[in-house]
Amino acid sequence: MAIITNPILPGFNPDPSILRVGDDYYIATSTFEWFPGVQIHHSKDLVHWRLLTHPLTRKSQLNMEGNIDSGGVWAPCLSYDNGTFYLIYTDVKSRVGAFKDTHNYLVTATDIMGPWSEPIYLNSSGFDPSLFHDDDGRKWLVNMLWDHRKGHNRFAGTVLQEYSVEEQKLVGPVKNIFKGTELKLTEGPHLYKWHGYYYLLTAEGGTQYNHAATMARSKTIDGPYEVDPQNPVLTSAGRPEIALQKAGHASVVQTHTNEWYMVHLTGRPVQDKYCNLGRETAIQRCYWSDDLWLRVEGGPAPSLQVQAPDIAPHPFAPAPERDDFDQPVLAIDWSTLRIPPEESWVTLTERPGYLRLRGMESMISTHRQSMVARRQQSFHCVSETCLEFEPEHYQQMAGLILYYDTMDYIYLRVTRHEDAGKSLGIIQSVKGQYDELLEQEIDVEGVQRIGLKAVIEGEHVQFWYSADGGEWSPVGEKISVIHLSDDFSDYVRFTGTFIGLCAQDVSGSRKHADFDYFSYRETEANAY
Incomplete structure (x- = not known):
């Protein structure tokens, strides 16, 4: 039985968004102030991965000159619908202090290798935008909402708004559909639909050692959302002995063999608490409970080694040294x-x-x-x-x-x-x-x-x-x-x-x- 060894994307590859198209698997990760913007890795078996492409290759798509340290591209979301790839990303211009200037954009392509379009501006109300394609043809953007006011929760919830392909803009009312759990710092939202429920997967607890992935669900896309009674679904908080720390900021995929996996952010300390390789991407095998909640096998703590899906091995040639x-x-x-x-x-x-x-x-x-x-x-x-x-x-x-x-x-x-x-x-x-x-x-x-x-x-x-x-x-x-x-x-x-x-x-x-x-x-x- 094949084994996946974590992390699957070692080194600075945070905030993974996983996508399957047919029997191809793609993961988009944040690049922050480094150009070109967004790394997309490719796999055929979830075991072997290669760096495939970068979609943001032009200054007209991503102008970061003057961006602050750890600004730039945060938390991209890669999705696909009806022959088109959609990539949502944030370009963060400021982030220290009460305010955050976070501009959210969409680019599209009919081929993962591009060419990718010029960006469509969406909003600036918060970061970590994600696009959901509903089965009725409608498309919805979710992003965390930032509140700069004194005495308010800065991470003010997850807001939902419809996206119009024809008008190439967000339309209709904006609704705050989820204020988060007691872990707080609610960000990184992704929407999924399964067995009649809308599932909202979020990152909470902050992106350091209390990081976690939490889940809520609703029968309607705009809520109300009930929280998974066993949250968090993934975390390494309080487990300093395990190798994969900072586990959170996740997304999930159903394989073409009908198996479920979750990719997530992680960090590995080299000494004490210092992760000089940065935040990396790992993967966990999942299943659905009898009451239709997503569970991590052996979780909620992440594992270094994970059973691979029932897919023939597909290694790639090693990158030249x-x-x-x-x-x-x-x-x-x-x-x-x-x-x-x-x-x-x-x-x-x-x-x-x-x-x-x-x-x-x-x-x-x-x-x-x-x-x-x-x-x-x-x-x-x-x-x-x-x-x-x-x-x-x-x-x-x-x-x-x-x-x-x-x-x-x-x-x-x-x-x-x-x-x-x-x-x-x-x-x-x-x-x-x-x-x-x-x-x-x-x-x-x-x-x-x-x-x-x-x-x-x-x-x-x-x-x-x-x-x-x-x-x-x-x-x-x-x-x-x-x-x-x-x-x-x-x-x-x-x-x-x-x-x-x-x-x-x-x-x-x-x-x-x-x-x-x-x-x-x-x-x-x-x-x-």
Whole structure:
């Protein structure tokens, strides 16, 4: 009997929305300030998954320049009806304090690979929108409602409004159909219909260690909704011993073999409470009780290993570990920060076989950073690149970065100092506090090709370098990476660690850096 091993989408892949079309399974996940927007993974058997596509590839669909950290795309919902894929998403412009500016949009496509349409604006009343296609042909949007007023519940409930395909807008009255349970912080609503009931699946308890998935149902779509007497249907709250923490924000699917599964957000602490891989996606097998409530097998706590459905195995070829930058466009695993990859700052054709980055703004910018990065998806991994870069002064930098957001990063970079010349060193930001970690930076004057390597083992990284193809040497001591996590911050944030290539030129002269290759290899603990 085949087994699914969790998480199925490791690394930063939160807020999963699962969809079946025929015998194909898709999961859409949040991308926040990273571009392109929304990751869609594909499976044939729920065991093996591959990153398939990104639907939001144009600035006209997603303009995030200036978006705050952990803004951008929240909680997409992927659905399908009558030959058309529907993707609903939020673009969050502000989120700290009493107000949240959360703009909700819809794009469509007749093929999962696109092209995807220009966005249709829906509303801004709250986040986590979801589209439900009723069997009478009508379509309904639900989203959580935000209330900024003093003394009010900020998570003010789940609102329902009809969507008109013909008019391409929301129509009719808005009704608050569910105020939530005692777990509070009600968000992430999804509607389903089964055996004459409308089921409302919500995320509650907050997206950290009290996170949960709760269920309510009604005979009519606009309520009233009765709460599942055994709520929550899924949570890892109060179970610090289990591997999958933060379980919640779920969606469900019925397989073409008539089995039921729930995908959900989860996090795995690397040390104490710190989940530096970010919030991930796991899956649980479900069943319906005699009184028609959805139950997680072995639940409500999530399991690391789950029985697979009765579907023939369908593995995919493994993703390549090394990118030699031989193609004219970036490979699918790469993301850029807030802005699309345009030839004005990133090119794979100007010097064939190299990724050329023109330096732009600093690591604290929320506008135009020159950074190309991929998710860290294992606690133990080795990333390596080869850099050619001739900086003219200290305002020009390039190298290999571990990046969480503008407040937290660790950066192995090459620059030039007035007296020391071309130098290699480590700079770090922890909660926004800038530091330079080497008392004496490494002299790389005259070195044309500088190898840069990051070896991550659990909660630490060790950097290495080589000069013109020579032996590898360590750079400094091991450095803690736990500040590259949701949980380290003094405020709530939502992404995960990226490993990237970047260049900065805060003088404005856009000095370029060339990267010959990049490799990312997952390892066993203590294997390096």
